[in-house]
Amino acid sequence: xxxxxxxxxxxxxxxxxxxxxxxxxxxxxxxxxxxxxxxxxxxxxxxxxxxxxxxxxxxxxxxxxxxxxxxxxxxxxxxxxxxxxxxxxxxxxxxxxxxxxxxxxxxxxxxxxxxxxxxxxxxxxxxxxxxxxxxxxxx
DNA sequence: GCCAACGTTGGC
DNA sequence: GCCAACGTTGGC
Numbered sequence: 001x002x003x004x005x006x007x008x009x010x011x012x013x014x015x016x017x018x019x020x021x022x023x024x025x026x027x028x029x030x031x032x033x034x035x036x037x038x039x040x041x042x043x044x045x046x047x048x049x050x051x052x053x054x055x056x057x058x059x060x061x062x063x064x065x066x067x068x069x070x071x072x073x074x075x076x077x078x079x080x081x082x083x084x085x086x087x088x089x090x091x092x093x094x095x096x097x098x099x100x101x102x103x104x105x106x107x108x109x110x111x112x113x114x115x116x117x118x119x120x121x122x123x124x125x126x127x128x129x130x131x132x133x134x135x136x137x138x139x
Numbered sequence: 140g141c142c143a144a145c146g147t148t149g150g151c
Numbered sequence: 152g153c154c155a156a157c158g159t160t161g162g163c
Contacts, residue, residue, distance in 0.1 A: 009161085032159095033146075055161055098162080117145060117160050 003123040004049035005112060015051055015061045018088045025067045025087030029075045036120035040084045041070045048139055059095040060131060063139055064088055092135035106130050
């Protein structure tokens with residue numbers, strides 16, 4: 001089981017939008033960055049991820065579950081771009097803000113801090129547990 | 140809305 | 152294959 005983090009601008013597609021998609025979830029399409037794509041190709045069914053609101057909000061608001069492994073991105077004919085499907089698993093009791101994460105020395109190595117522009121990131125098991133604890137939430 | 144950081148593109 | 156120009160992302 002691996003852990004991940006997905007960024008999305010809430011004005012474009014936020015946590016509530018994913019909730020509205022129900023159990024079927026939604027294609028995480030539109031990614032046009034090789035590193036982010038490679039991360040999605042490495043995902044397996046049942047892997048979990050944080051859902052982070054970028055640009056506005058700037059906090060981790062929920063946990064998602066991978067419900068379809070990497071497949072061609074339906075929004076392009078370019079064969080380079082694959083994506084997974086994710087569905088909402090549960091919201092955070094208390095969203096964990098970027099400020100909180102930046103202020104916690106144990107999370108200094110998180111990609112969210114170190115690689116600010118990467119939209120699909122790996123999260124270590126240790127980071128996962130710390131963030132879940134900060135958010136008062138069990139996966 | 141600004142702009143720094145960064146990834147990608149394309150001319151040479 | 153280098154690197155300048157360009158486009159995009161995302162925190163502030």
